[in-house]
Amino acid sequence: MKKILPGGTITLALLSANHAFAGGLWLNEYGDFSGGRASAGAAAGTDEAATIIHNPASATRIKGDKLFASASALITRLKFDVKESTSVVGDGNGGQAGQVTPGASMAYVFDNGWNKWSTGISLAGLAGAGLNYDDDWVGRYQATEVNLLVMAMGGTVAYQVTDRLSIGVTPQIFYSTLTQKLRLPIPDREDVSAKLDGDDTGFGGMVGAVYDFNTGTRVGISWQSSFDIEFDGKLKVNGDRGNGIQANTDTQLTMAQNVRLALHHDVDDRLGLDFTVGWDDWDELDNIFVSVKGGGGAPIVTDWKDTYHYAAGFQYKLTDDWDITAGIAYDTNVVSANERVPELPIDEQIRYNAGARYHMSHTLIVGGYVNYTDLGSSKIDADLWGGEYSTNEMFQLSIYANWML
Numbered sequence: 001m002k003k004i005l006p007g008g009t010i011t012l013a014l015l016s017a018n019h020a021f022a023g024g025l026w027l028n029e030y031g032d033f034s035g036g037r038a039s040a041g042a043a044a045g046t047d048e049a050a051t052i053i054h055n056p057a058s059a060t061r062i063k064g065d066k067l068f069a070s071a072s073a074l075i076t077r078l079k080f081d082v083k084e085s086t087s088v089v090g091d092g093n094g095g096q097a098g099q100v101t102p103g104a105s106m107a108y109v110f111d112n113g114w115n116k117w118s119t120g121i122s123l124a125g126l127a128g129a130g131l132n133y134d135d136d137w138v139g140r141y142q143a144t145e146v147n148l149l150v151m152a153m154g155g156t157v158a159y160q161v162t163d164r165l166s167i168g169v170t171p172q173i174f175y176s177t178l179t180q181k182l183r184l185p186i187p188d189r190e191d192v193s194a195k196l197d198g199d200d201t202g203f204g205g206m207v208g209a210v211y212d213f214n215t216g217t218r219v220g221i222s223w224q225s226s227f228d229i230e231f232d233g234k235l236k237v238n239g240d241r242g243n244g245i246q247a248n249t250d251t252q253l254t255m256a257q258n259v260r261l262a263l264h265h266d267v268d269d270r271l272g273l274d275f276t277v278g279w280d281d282w283d284e285l286d287n288i289f290v291s292v293k294g295g296g297g298a299p300i301v302t303d304w305k306d307t308y309h310y311a312a313g314f315q316y317k318l319t320d321d322w323d324i325t326a327g328i329a330y331d332t333n334v335v336s337a338n339e340r341v342p343e344l345p346i347d348e349q350i351r352y353n354a355g356a357r358y359h360m361s362h363t364l365i366v367g368g369y370v371n372y373t374d375l376g377s378s379k380i381d382a383d384l385w386g387g388e389y390s391t392n393e394m395f396q397l398s399i400y401a402n403w404m405l
Contacts, residue, residue, distance in 0.1 A: 028309070028329065029353070029371060030054075030105045030124050031070025031398040034274075036355020036369035037313025037327030041274025043262035044220035045210050048365075048402050049107040052120045052156045054260070055208035055222040056168030059118035059158035062109040070400035074101040076130065078345060079391035085138050086384045088185070093387075094137035094342075098394075099130035099147075109156075120156040122170070125149065127255070129344065135183060138385040139342040140191070145181040146343045150174060150255070154206070164212045174202040176229050180343065184237065193238050198231030216266030226257040226281070256281040260309070270317040274327070278309030282334050303339045308332045313353070325369070326354040337379040345389055347376020355398075363404040371396035 029035035032050035034042040045051050045058030049068035052059050076098035085091050109120035127150040135144055151174065158168030177199040183191040204227035210220040260278040267273060282304040313327020331349040340347075355369025375392040 027103075027126060027128065028311070028351075029369075029396065029398070031072050031103070031400050032068060032105075033315075033323070033325060033355065033357050033367055033369075033400070035371065035396075035398055036325040036353050036367075037274055037315060038311045038329035038351050038353040038371070040276050040311035040313035040327045040329065041262045041264040041272075043208065043222045043260040043276060044218050044264040044274070049109045049120065050105065050122075050400075050402075052107055052109060052154075052158075052168075052170065053105065053122050053124045055210060055220045055262075056154075056156040056170040056206055057158050057166045057208040057210045057222075058220060059109050059120050059156050059168055060116075060160045060166040061210070062118065062120075063111075065110045065405035066108070067403045067405055068105075068107045068400065070105045070398055072103040072396055072398035074103060074128065074130070075395040075397070076101075077391050077393050077395075078131065078389055080133075080137070080139075080342070080345075080380075081387050081390045082138055082385065083387040084385065089138040089141070089384050090136060092134055092137035092140075094133035094139065096391075097131050097133045099132055101128055101130040103128065103398075116160040118156075118158040118160075118168075121154065122156065123151065123153045126152050126174075131343065131345075133342065135191075135193075138387075139380070139382070140183040141185060142341055142382075143180055143182050143343045144193075145179070147179045148177070150176045152204075166210045168208050170206045172204045172206065172225075172227075174204060174227055174229075176200050176202070176231070178231055195236045195238075200229050200231050202227045202229055218264050220262045220264075222260050224258045224260075226254050226284070228254050254284065256284060258309075272315045274311075274313045274315065276309065276311040276329075280307045280309065280334075282306055303336070304334050305332075305336075307334050311351075321359045322356065323359075323367075324354075324356045328352055333376070338381040340378060340380050342380060345375070345378040345380070345392060347378040347392070349376065350374045365402040366400070368397070368399040371398075 028039045030053050032048050042054040045061045049066040078097040080093050082091050103125045105124040107122040112119050129148040131146045133144050152172045154170040154172040156170045160166045179197040181195045184194050204225040206224050208222035212218040258280040262276040265273045283306045309331050311329035315325040317323050329351040333348045351373045353371045357367025359365050373394040377388045378392050379388040
């Protein structure tokens, strides 16, 4: 039985895959109390060690040693409605393509004994996705399964310049993994399967500042740097005419920088209001370069747009032991229907969050929140098929604990 030429199979697979990371699903909630209000006001500083994940300058707000840890689950539900297709791809809708993706974060701010200086360490999931379509769906030549994770580990240093102004920096090490499966069309034969995977470490950083107008009102700004990712991995092709074909690959791209500007205001000793506006620089992602090691490569041109982030929320002290919080956030659309891909089927996003925490003692606080995200209709207008997602939503469930050590 004759096999397809390895070079042709590899080239086709590389050009079909590798969009999964391009849209960059930045996470804005990291499992802490501010996540219960869609992270509104988080860049202006909070009273938990997790505050350094949002803005390194806010470390100066933490007195003594504090430890934060969280665990969460991201639950996606996606169902695609096929509006048009050709006989080449059929009419399969992919089934329920959502998955459950676990997440975790931690932060530790410690008392170093240095006057006006604060330090800490953190580990957080910054981006992620998990999708699994049926093998016979119309978009199978782009993706049948995608799993993506981006983690950042950072060391924070902050300095209190004046009684009102603090600045900070967090150098970061990133670890990223990507696995993507798809089908490849073979004339007069059944499709063959292809799997592309890889991982990488990279470097970046966050800088920020917090300014207190008075004891109840403050603003904060943070800048997350862009960072380069080069997935060194393997492409494997399996099937009647592709079995045994594999190659070492590189996938090179840049994750966008972003800025968050936040305001916190205490209305009284029980009620606080929080607001955030932000910008994500996805327009700078011009293309993704993919190549076979020892061979050629080609850029995949992208047409992503800058996105803008808005969030508003409140926190309220019910009793001496119980605090509640809620909020809403909105993110603009990153891509048009003719550029959108099934690996990242997001449109404009609206998030609704609510949470609570309980002061178990002077040294331990526990809490959690729920998040519902409407990911939009996400229309796709591909060459051979088109449609939109009738179901496109995500739930996040998070629990956390804060210790005063």
